[in-house]
Amino acid sequence: MSHSLSPLNQPRNTAVGPAAARRPGAPQLTNPALDYTYDGSFEGLLSVLFQIYDRKAAPNSIQPVGAVQGGLFVQPVEVDTDETAAARVWDGLLRYMDKDARTRLFHVFLSEQPDRELLLFRYADLAMRAGRDISEHYADDNVRRVQRLAQQMYREKHRMEAFVRFEKTQDGLFHATIDPDFDVLPLIAPHFTKRYADQRWLIFDKRRRYGLYYDLTRTDVVEFESAAPQRNTSVSATVLDEREPLFKLLWQSYFDHVNIPERKNMKLHRRHMPLRYWRYLSEKQPREQPFRPIQNKRPVQPGGPALGASTAAGE
Numbered sequence: 001m002s003h004s005l006s007p008l009n010q011p012r013n014t015a016v017g018p019a020a021a022r023r024p025g026a027p028q029l030t031n032p033a034l035d036y037t038y039d040g041s042f043e044g045l046l047s048v049l050f051q052i053y054d055r056k057a058a059p060n061s062i063q064p065v066g067a068v069q070g071g072l073f074v075q076p077v078e079v080d081t082d083e084t085a086a087a088r089v090w091d092g093l094l095r096y097m098d099k100d101a102r103t104r105l106f107h108v109f110l111s112e113q114p115d116r117e118l119l120l121f122r123y124a125d126l127a128m129r130a131g132r133d134i135s136e137h138y139a140d141d142n143v144r145r146v147q148r149l150a151q152q153m154y155r156e157k158h159r160m161e162a163f164v165r166f167e168k169t170q171d172g173l174f175h176a177t178i179d180p181d182f183d184v185l186p187l188i189a190p191h192f193t194k195r196y197a198d199q200r201w202l203i204f205d206k207r208r209r210y211g212l213y214y215d216l217t218r219t220d221v222v223e224f225e226s227a228a229p230q231r232n233t234s235v236s237a238t239v240l241d242e243r244e245p246l247f248k249l250l251w252q253s254y255f256d257h258v259n260i261p262e263r264k265n266m267k268l269h270r271r272h273m274p275l276r277y278w279r280y281l282s283e284k285q286p287r288e289q290p291f292r293p294i295q296n297k298r299p300v301q302p303g304g305p306a307l308g309a310s311t312a313a314g315e
Contacts, residue, residue, distance in 0.1 A: 003210055003221045004042060005189045007106045008083075008090055026128035031057040035076035040064035042109050045117055046086035048079045049124065062117035096127040101135040104150040110183040111149045119145060156180055157187040164192075166201060174201040185212055185221075193219045 034057045038044035048062055055077075065078065093102050105120050113119065122142045127134045137143045166174035174196070185205055189212050192203065196214070202222070204211035210223045 003183075003186065003223075005186050005212075005219065005221065007103075008043060008046075008087055025131050026125060027053055027056060029053070029056050029058040031055060033058045033060045035060050036062045037065050037076045037078045038062070039081055040066070041081060042106060043083060043086040044079070044081040045109065045120065046089040047082045048117070049121060050082070050085040050089050051077070051079050052121065059118065059121060062121065093124065093127075096124075096131065097133045097135065101133060104135075104146055107150045107153040107187070108146055110186060111153055112183055113149065153182055153184065153187065156182050157184045160184050160188050161191045164188075164203060172200060174199055176201070176203045177206055178203060179207050180205065183208060185210070188212075189219050 029052070034055070036048045036051065036059050038048050045062070048059075052059060061076075063076070090102075093105070105123065108120060109116055119142060123134075123146050126137075126140060126142060130137075134140070134143055135147070138147075160178060160180055164176045164178060166176045168174050183205070185203065185208075188203075192201065192212070193214055198216075200215055202211055202213045204224070210221060213220050213222045
């Protein structure tokens with residue numbers, strides 16, 4: 001499966017604004033329904049949508065090639081990815097929805113829901129039949145699901161941006177391993193590219209076996225091939241920078257000292273930082289040395305000398 005950092009992997013300029021007025025609807029799908037397959041990419045799915053209306057045949061199913069489950073007498077139509085057709089569909093959607101609504105369709109695709117392809121077709125078809133934006137038409141189940149999945153994707157994106165922790169290797173590369181519920185790497189790429197523009201880094205999604213690599217110039221998608229699944233994807237201690245254990249200890253010490261035990265609220269803590277993220281957080285790992293309160297601070301008694309001031313007895 002190919003991965004894109006953005007829909008169609010490039011910005012598209014269009015003079016068409018948000019669809020406020022009713023537009024001409026989509027052609028009627030009058031031919032018998034078909035089963036469609038594609039290469040699993042977003043551009044491939046847009047190519048399928050183009051073929052649906054070109055053939056005037058609604059989909060019984062839309063499945064990636066490797067996941068096709070057809071019947072004995074069913075011969076699915078395999079649609080090759082066509083960049084021109086995909087761009088035409090992607091730009092054409094702006095006739096019926098604004099850019100935010102169109103972006104939500106890309107987010108739903110990244111959610112990896114089993115029926116995401118049919119869901120996106122139904123949403124796009126409903127918008128084209130209506131001839132206008134339907135993002136607030138919550139009476140429709142497809143609209144509600146698209147909105148809900150887009151919200152879940154936004155939360156996962158925000159958490160990944162907050163909870164990613166890097167480890168520095170001997171060659172100066174900052175490495176982080178994540179295992180998100182959704183395919184959010186294309187969504188977090190702009191954040192990390194902007195925030196860590198002065199260092200080389202790699203964020204690896206161990207569930208989907210691909211990552212983002214920034215080389216101080218650009219961020220690229222990198223894929224990892226392996227004969228068998230690997231359970232342990234952490235960086236070996238032998239390739240880490242010799243100062244990395246110190247960095248980890250300092251990070252843990254910082255969190256220990258800013259913690260206020262009297263205000264501890266684990267229920268609220270788990271709500272904002274779910275347990276499934278803890279395995280990647282340095283501050284949540286076992287302490288290599290016990291926490292000790294800072295010893296160089298003394299309370300100032302009312303009317304007493306200020307910290308650091310000498311006493312008359314000591315002079």
